[in-house]
Amino acid sequence: xxxxxxxxxxxxxxxxxxxxxxxxxxxxxxxxxxxxxxxxxxxxxxxxxxxxxxxxxxxxxxxxxxxxxxxxxxxxxxxxxxxxxxxxxxxxxxxxxxxxxxxxxxxxxxxxxxxxxxxxxxxxxxxxxxxxxxxxxxxxxxxxxxxxxxxxxxxxxxxxxxxxxxxxxxxxxxxxxxxxxxxxxxxxxxxxxxxxxxxxxxxxxxxxxxxxxxxxxxxxxxxxxxxxxxxx
Numbered sequence: 001x002x003x004x005x006x007x008x009x010x011x012x013x014x015x016x017x018x019x020x021x022x023x024x025x026x027x028x029x030x031x032x033x034x035x036x037x038x039x040x041x042x043x044x045x046x047x048x049x050x051x052x053x054x055x056x057x058x059x060x061x062x063x064x065x066x067x068x069x070x071x072x073x074x075x076x077x078x079x080x081x082x083x084x085x086x087x088x089x090x091x092x093x094x095x096x097x098x099x100x101x102x103x104x105x106x107x108x109x110x111x112x113x114x115x116x117x118x119x120x121x122x123x124x125x126x127x128x129x130x131x132x133x134x135x136x137x138x139x140x141x142x143x144x145x146x147x148x149x150x151x152x153x154x155x156x157x158x159x160x161x162x163x164x165x166x167x168x169x170x171x172x173x174x175x176x177x178x179x180x181x182x183x184x185x186x187x188x189x190x191x192x193x194x195x196x197x198x199x200x201x202x203x204x205x206x207x208x209x210x211x212x213x214x215x216x217x218x219x220x221x222x223x224x225x226x227x228x229x230x231x232x
Contacts (some may be wrong), residue, residue: 003227006188006220013219016101026109027093030086035211048066090114092125094218095158102222121162128161128163128168135172139144152186153179159225 004012017024062102093112116122131142132154140147153176160178161171179186196217200210 003182003185003224003231006185009189009220009223010068010192010217012223014216016098016219016223017216020097020101020107023097023107023109023112023137024215024218027090027097027112028218030083031089032211034083035207055230057174082101089116089122092122093127096162098219098222099162099225100158101152102219102226112218119165124161125158126170128157128171131168131172133156152183155179155186155190155221156225158230159222163225163229178228178232185224185228191225192220194216 012014093116096112096115097107100112111114116125136150137156154172155175156178157171157175159167160166160174164174166174193214196213197210198215199206202209229231
């Protein structure tokens, strides 16, 4: 069965996001807040240090200067910790949301929230995330090629974990077998996502544009998972 190309998946993903817009807005609220805070910090840096387009572009690519006296740099440790864990929880919720939405369901925030905490799914997702990171790091340390192969062979593991209610190790194993022969269909999504992130190099509005495009494309990996699952 011929799979949808990465570009056409944008339209399908956008339709899904628009259909469940309220839930997406809530799930991606913390990442959105962090992005907006970054823009405000960039403006504050340039206001304090004198305007410089070179600094603005540099900050858009590499982040705000570490030597800034911005009030955001001295934000409380409690707030920083809250945002860190909030971003992790947002990612977990996004995986569930995108999968269920890609399966054609109308998803509520309460439904996604309860699914995350039911049957220890949050703990399994933490374990899966740590295992995946360690495996990818080992792959890239050994050689670039093994790391690249591992990247797409393990790509569907989060959706498998949620969909099939497996263990973290089983999700990795199933993803390894399921993605065999589907390198380009998966890499095309990764590359298209990178393309959508390119506007972020533009000062101020670039980050907002990339964030909106990224959310609009957020369901694409889950849609690809559904296609490959049906093709097997």
